[in-house]
Amino acid sequence: MRNPIYKQRPVEPNPARFGGERINDFIVLSEAFSNAYLVETSAGAVQINTGMGMEAPVISANFRDFSTSPVQALVLTQGHVDHVGGTAYFREQHPGLKVIAGALNPEHQAYDARLAPFRAGRSAFAFTQKFAAAFEYYKSQDYTDFPAQDTPQPDVLVEDAYVFEVGDTRFEVIAIPGAETNDSVIVWLPQHKICFTGNLFGCPFGHFPNLVTIRGDRYRDALVVAEAVKRIRDLEPEMICYGHHGPVRGAQLIADELDALYGAIMHVHDETVAGMNAGKDVHTLMCDISLPPELEVGQGYGKVAWGVRAIWENYAGWFHHRSTTELYAVPASSIHADLVEMAGGISAVVQRAEEKAGAGELIEALHLLDLVPHTSGDAKVLYERIHAALLEQSDNFWLQSWLRHQGGLS
Numbered sequence: 001m002r003n004p005i006y007k008q009r010p011v012e013p014n015p016a017r018f019g020g021e022r023i024n025d026f027i028v029l030s031e032a033f034s035n036a037y038l039v040e041t042s043a044g045a046v047q048i049n050t051g052m053g054m055e056a057p058v059i060s061a062n063f064r065d066f067s068t069s070p071v072q073a074l075v076l077t078q079g080h081v082d083h084v085g086g087t088a089y090f091r092e093q094h095p096g097l098k099v100i101a102g103a104l105n106p107e108h109q110a111y112d113a114r115l116a117p118f119r120a121g122r123s124a125f126a127f128t129q130k131f132a133a134a135f136e137y138y139k140s141q142d143y144t145d146f147p148a149q150d151t152p153q154p155d156v157l158v159e160d161a162y163v164f165e166v167g168d169t170r171f172e173v174i175a176i177p178g179a180e181t182n183d184s185v186i187v188w189l190p191q192h193k194i195c196f197t198g199n200l201f202g203c204p205f206g207h208f209p210n211l212v213t214i215r216g217d218r219y220r221d222a223l224v225v226a227e228a229v230k231r232i233r234d235l236e237p238e239m240i241c242y243g244h245h246g247p248v249r250g251a252q253l254i255a256d257e258l259d260a261l262y263g264a265i266m267h268v269h270d271e272t273v274a275g276m277n278a279g280k281d282v283h284t285l286m287c288d289i290s291l292p293p294e295l296e297v298g299q300g301y302g303k304v305a306w307g308v309r310a311i312w313e314n315y316a317g318w319f320h321h322r323s324t325t326e327l328y329a330v331p332a333s334s335i336h337a338d339l340v341e342m343a344g345g346i347s348a349v350v351q352r353a354e355e356k357a358g359a360g361e362l363i364e365a366l367h368l369l370d371l372v373p374h375t376s377g378d379a380k381v382l383y384e385r386i387h388a389a390l391l392e393q394s395d396n397f398w399l400q401s402w403l404r405h406q407g408g409l410s
Contacts, residue, residue: 005257006206006298010245012397018137020062023247026169027194030062033130034082034243037196038063038071039189043167045069047090048187048196048241049076049083053149056086058138060093070094072166075173076101076154077198077243078181079108087152100162101154102175102183109151115216122215125405126398158185176200178221179209179228188235193251195235199243200228203397206257207298208264208291211310214398219314222269222307226262233258257297264295268304272311282312282320300396336371346372350379362386384408 020030028038032055037048045067051059071094076084079101091097112119138146156162162173172188179200187196202209211220232240233255240248248254268289275285286305291297319326343349353368365386374383387407394400403409 002256002260002294002296004206004260004296004298005248005253006204006300009204009206011204011207011298011300011395018058018062018134020059020065022066023241027241028063028066029241029246030059031245032059032082033134034080034199035241035245036063036086037241038067038069039169039171040067040069041167041169044072046166046169046171046187047071047074049198049243050074050086050090050150052082052085053089054085054138054146055134056089056147057143057145058141059086060090071097073098073100073164073171075171075185075187075196076105076152077186077196077200078102078184079105079112080181080199081112081149083198083243084109084152085149086147088150089147091152098156099152099154100156100158100173100185101152102177102185103157103159104177104181104183105154105157108181108183111218113151119216126215126401174231176228176231178224180220182218184228186232188237193236193238194241195232195237195239196241197232197243200232201225201261203244203301204298205240205242205245205248206261207300208261208268208302208304208307210302210398211307211314214306214402219310221314222265222311226265226269229258229262229265233262260295261297264291264297264304265307267291267295268307269311272308273315276312276316281322282309285312301398303396303399333370340371346379350382353379354382357382357386357389362390 018032020028023029026040028040030036030051032051034049034051036051036059039046039048050056071090074087074090074097076087076099087099091099158173158175160175164171170190172190173185174188175185177184180202184198184200186198186200209220209225211222211225236251237254238249238251240254242248268291271289272285275289286308289304289308291304325332340346340349343352349368349372353365356365356368365382369379369383372379374380384407387403388409391400391403391407391409394403
C-alpha cells in the first residue's frame, strides 16, 4: 500500500537551512528561499536557479565549499523572483555565462514587476519572519553587501527544447509552461535519469497544487498542471531535484507519487465540471468534493477546496449568479451597520458569534464578527480565539500563515 510522500517530507520552506550539501558525486544543492543547484561535469559546471539577489553571495559561497568548477551555463526554471534574482551576481562571478530560460520568461518577469508593490504587501504575512531569519544568518556570517534583485535578460529563450552538452554530460532544457508559471522549464539529464523541476507543481513535492495563490496571482489551469505532471512522469526519472527541500529518490516512488498527483488533479477537475453542469453552486462543491484514498496527496500548500473554486472561476469568471449585487461596485459591507442595528447592536452580534463559536461553527462566527469592528474589546478576544482554534485544525502553510497574521498570533 502506498505511503504518501507528503507524510515524510516537510511542507514549509525552510530558509533556516542556509548551507550547501552534496547530494551525489556531481550535484551540489544550496537550499534557501528556493533551491539552487550546481551540476559538475568533466569540463565545467551548469547552475540551475540563483535564489534572490540578496542570497546570491551565500549560494555562491555554498557552491565553492564543494566545487571550484567554472560555471558555463545557468538555467532559470521559472521567472519567480526567488529563482532569477541573483543572475547579475553570477554573471559577474562567471564571465561569459550563458543564461537559459523559457520563452515567456521576459513576459513573466514583466508581470511580476508590474505588480511588485501589490504582491509584496499581499505576501508579507507569510514571509516576514523568514526574511528576518535569513538576515540574522547573513549578519552572523558577516554578509553585509546584498546585491540588488535582478530582472535578467536570458541569452537563450526555449520554446520547446534546448539541448547542449558540457563535458561528458547532456542537458535537455524542456519547456513545460503553465503549471506554476507560463515560462516554466525543466532540466533533464537523460544519462542519469535526473530531473530538475523547480517548483513546477508548487512549493512542496507531493501536495495538491495551488491553482491560484491566496497572496494573489494568475489562475493556473488544472488541465495544464495535470499535463505537466504527466510529462514528468513519462520521463521515468529516478531522482527529482525539486525547488524546495532535498531530492526525491526512487523510480517507483516518483512514479507512484506523480500518478496519484495526476489522478488527484483530474478527479477534482472532473468533479467540479460535473457539479457545474449539474447546477451546483461553488460553495457546495467546495464542501462536497474530496479525494478518494488511492489519490491521497498532501494539502499543505494547495487545498482541494481552493482548487475547486479556482477551477470554477477559471472557467466561469467572478460572477456566480447568486445576486444582482455582484454586478455592482457597492460591497455587502455597505449595509453591515444596518444589519448590526437591526440585530440589536454590536454586543448582540458578538454574543451570537460567541454562541456560534461555542457550537463549533467557527466560520459562521467569523461571518458575524465581520459585521462589527473587532480590533478591541470582546469582539477582538473572540476573533483571536477563533483564529487560534482554526490554526490548530490546519496543516496548510498558507492558511496557517494567514490565521497567525489575522489572529495576532505571529
